[in-house]
Amino acid sequence: MMEKSRSPFYPEMPVPPEEFVGRKDVIDRIRARGLGQVAAGRSYSLFLEGEYGFGKTSLAQYVMRLAAAPAEEGGYNLLPLYVSIGGCATREDLAQYVLRAATTLSGTWQALREFLGRFINQVTLFGVVSVNPSAVRETAPDLATPDALLGFLANLRRTSSTGGVVLVFDEINGVASSDWFSQFIKSLADTNSVQGYLPLLLVLCGTPDRRRQMIARHRPIERIWDPITVDAVDAADVREYLLKAFRSVEIRVADAALEMMTFYSGGHPRVMHIIGDVAFWQDKDGVIDEDDAIQALTDAADEVGRKFVDRQIVDELHSETYRSILAVVGQRILKRGFGEGFTRRDMLAQLADPRLERNFDNFVQRMRALGAIAVVARGEYRFSLPIIEAYVAMRAHPAE
Ligand SMILES: Nc1ncnc2c1ncn2[C@@H]1O[C@H](COP(=O)(O)OP(=O)(O)OP(=O)(O)O)[C@@H](O)[C@H]1O
Ligand SMILES: [Mg+2]
Incomplete structure (x- = not known):
């Protein structure tokens, strides 16, 4: 047996594109409507919508890999620009993050080195770029409008001799509720279609909640993107x-x-x-x-x-009574599969213990208060997050 040095699993990281499995339908759709169109000179926007850990970032990276490959290898000759905007609060921050990400690209895209030279301290032999933070900070405010940002992206495309840019905004959860973000994204897409700066595939990654939140902030944004569900x-x-x-x-x-x-x-x-x-x-x-x-x-x-899983939920679920109730919920998941939830009626029929029956309503109330379950209809519940359901099922597995 081999010495154990590296696990072939990635619990904390997006999966490397070469180990990516499944999602064939979604990828076909993204190829046809997104990548193919952009390679043909048009622009398109996608919203990769999925719960925490369902693989939005992994999918985005897989798509970028496809996008960047040359046409002879089944790719699209597009420039992939991945920007994780988790910590950004303003348009200037956003511009700064984009600029920084573009600068890092010049590690692999030689042609960009001169164009972005001002923002680079050094590129190592292995293509690792050390970014010059003060130059980035100085220039970013000038890029903080849709026009300026599009102009910059168009320049990136020209300099790299690619057919267009795939711009991924990942981790939008923090900015989705801000006043400016929805408007900014909408005018980015609109300005580009009117002015024709560049063929652009804009990809946003976030949870379904955040998509709704962005729409609530600025209704018309709903029209610009094609929502792609990243499910189990x-x-x-x-x-x-x-x-x-x-x-x-x-x-x-x-x-x-x-x-x-x-x-x-x-x-x-x-x-x-x-x-x-x-x-x-x-x-x-x-x-x-x-x-x-x-x-x-x-x-x-x-x-x-x-x-x-939220600390409070875990603690609560460890209590003797709730553990027993949960074991029954877990058994139900084992029988019926994931995503089905549970009903008060079935649960009371299965608990078969007056003490547990008496506690069932408290249990539901408590779990609701903690946000672990949501009411679908009267007496019908489901887990608010798939990972909580997986947790409950694992805890109720047959060995217990
Ligand atoms: N298609 C896939 N094939 C293999 N592993 C995958 C795939 N998609 C996701 N994963 C794995 O699932 C986990 C979560 O993936 P990822 O980080 O891409 O999800 P996410 O939706 O971006 O999560 P978050 O909401 O935390 O940002 C990682 O361990 C990743 O390696
Ligand atoms: Mg992610």
């Missing part, structure tokens, strides 16, 4: 990923163990990576059997709880 992935893709990843480190996975890990990830790619990662580090003999999988699930549940 298919069980077949999860299976394929797990198998390939374990094979790459020469670990064999028993069928029952594979089924178990696949099922409990609930199509949630982040949970899949956590389960896989825990199993990888736990493994001692190069084979993951059912017992190993059960052990991995138990520990992965803790990790999911610790990292991704």
Whole structure:
């Protein structure tokens, strides 16, 4: 067996494009409506909408890789510009982030080095760019209008001799509720279609909440983008990923163990990576059997709880009574699959213990107050976030 040095799982990072699995339909659609159109000289906007950890960033990076590849390799010869705008509060910040990201590109796009020379301190042999922060800060305010930013992007395109630019704004959660962001994005798209600065594929990544929030801020923005749902992935893709990843480190996975890990990830790619990662580090003999999988699930549940579920919810769910109620909810998920939620009626029928029955309404109230579940209709509930549901299911797995 190989010495363990690197896990083939990425619980904290977007998956490298070469290991990306599934989402074929979504990618076909993005190719046809987005990349193909932009390569043909038009502009288009997408909103990649998905819950936390469903793979928005991974998808965006995969799309950028496709975009940048030359036409002979099935790509589109576009310049990929990825900007994570999590910490930005104003238009000037936004311009600064774009400029910084563009400067970093010159590590791989030689042609941009001279054009962006002013903003670069140094490019190492390995293409790592050290950015000159004061030059970026000085220039950014001049780029903080839609016209100026588009002019800059058009220059980037010309200098790099590409057919257009793919501009990804990731992590928009922070700015989505601001007064200026929706308007800015709308006028970026409008100004470009009127003035024809450049073929531009604009990609925004955020949660469904944030898309709604942006629309609430500025209704007309809804017309500019094509919303793409980044949902749970298919069980077949999860299976394929797990198998390939374990094979790459020469670990064999028993069928029952594979089924178990696949099922409990609930199509949630982040949970899949956590389960896989825990199993990888736990493994001692190069084979993951059912017992190993059960052990991995138990520990992965803790990790999911610790990292991704609100502390208060986790504490509450550890209480003796709620644990028992939750075990029944978990069993229900195991029977009916993820995303179905639960009803008061069924739960009361299954709890089969007067003490638990008496506590059920309190449980629901408390979980609602903490934002863990939402009411779908009278007496019908669902988990507000898929990762909470995955957590509950893992905690209720058969070993308990
Ligand atoms: N298509 C995929 N194939 C394999 N792994 C994936 C895929 N999509 C996402 N992942 C994995 O899922 C996890 C979350 O992915 P990613 O960071 O892209 O999601 P996100 O929606 O951007 O999350 P966040 O809301 O936290 O920004 C990572 O571990 C990533 O490697
Ligand atoms: Mg992300």
